Amino acid sequence: MEIEIGRNRKAYWTFGFDEISLIPSEETIDPDEVDVSFQIGDFRFSIPVLASAMDGAVDVRICAILGKLGGLAVLNLEGVQTRYEKPEEAIERIITAPKEKVIEVIRDVYREPIKEHLIEKRIREIKESGVVAAASSTPANAEKFFPICLSAGLDIFVLQSTLTTVRHRSSKGSLDIPSFCERSPIPVIIGNCVTYEGALELMEAGASAVLVGVGPGAACTTRQVLGIGVPQITAIADAAAARDDFFKRTGKYVPVIADGGMRRGGDIAKAIACGADAVMIGSPIASAEEAPGRGYHWGMASFHPLLPRGTRIYVGILGTLKEILFGEAKKDDGTMNLVGALRLSMSSCGAANIKEMQKVRIAYAPAISTEGKSLQR
DSSP: OEEEEETTEEEEOOOOGGGEEEOOOSSOOOGGGOBOOEEETTEEESSOEEEOSOTTTOOHHHHHHHHHHTOEEEEETTSGGGTOSSHHHHHHHHHHSOGGGHHHHHHHHTTSOOOHHHHHHHHHHHHHTTSOOEEEEOHHHHHHHHHHHHHHTOSEEEEEOSSOOSOOOOTTOOOOHHHHHHHOSSOEEEEEEOSHHHHHHHHHTTOSEEEEOSSOSTTBOHHHHHOOOOOHHHHHHHHHHHHHHHHHHHSOOOOEEEESOOOSHHHHHHHHHTTOSEEEESHHHHTBTTOTTTTEEEOTTTTOSSOOOBOEEEOOOOBOHHHHHHOOOSOSSSSSOHHHHHHHHHHHTTOSBHHHHTTSOEEEOTTTTTTTOGGGO
């Protein structure tokens, strides 16, 4: 829907997480009997949670822990894990840097070249833990890194940048995404996108799943620096519409993964209600005791040499990753037991599985989070 913002200029009316609420059903379900699983290619996961490929959140250890808990963590092939034999030393520099010098320190840390033998080593370490191995690369490095990943036994490849399009114009050349997907023997998740058309073109190019979201993450400053992005509720709904239309036309179902902007269980429930099949989260993972950043989290565009689009933030340590996902919750603000919150939300909405949750009724309710809550401020 469009609104007029000035003479001869219109804008789309869009929505974020805080502007909607899910309408409870007249029929409820036992939360323990709700199915929250989802699938990418031949891989089925018992919880719809992916960990963002961010250095403060994901390392080999987190990949192993989240994999055994039923989710999927994505290792960044262009992060400290593949630049340093001892990445904890690089991370220590980042988290102890004074605030006024943190971008300078981050840039210096990421000047260390990526080492191909470390790409292979990290993937093999993940595989040795017995879980599904997923790793991400920007389109610029995908062709170079992909053969190494395959030889190391990677299960899922994530092709990711701030905004990934099939039609990227550059005199320097660009990745042929349809060809890349066609040649890949493993699932390829592609992102990020925020529009119906962008999501649909990635699906038509052969994506096994698409990531939705530009700039909503807690450590990302893309929206401030570039002025681009679409609030997540609308972006997710539009991408889900593309998925459904693509499925009707081709019979191929391409999962939509909401990436960023979700900190609480209610946010995750809303993302799925608006059409997401799963969510990718960073700061909640970074707040786990086992996370490499020890309570710190930073955007992966923070080290851009000319225009950094991320910052270091302190998210604190809430508990173990298991407690953050499954409880027991030590806080009452929705930041712990995320999967339990999703189950109870689905139960209240009468949704027995993810597909049913995508059909629940939604209210436009910008006052829902503050109504009657004055004493909680």
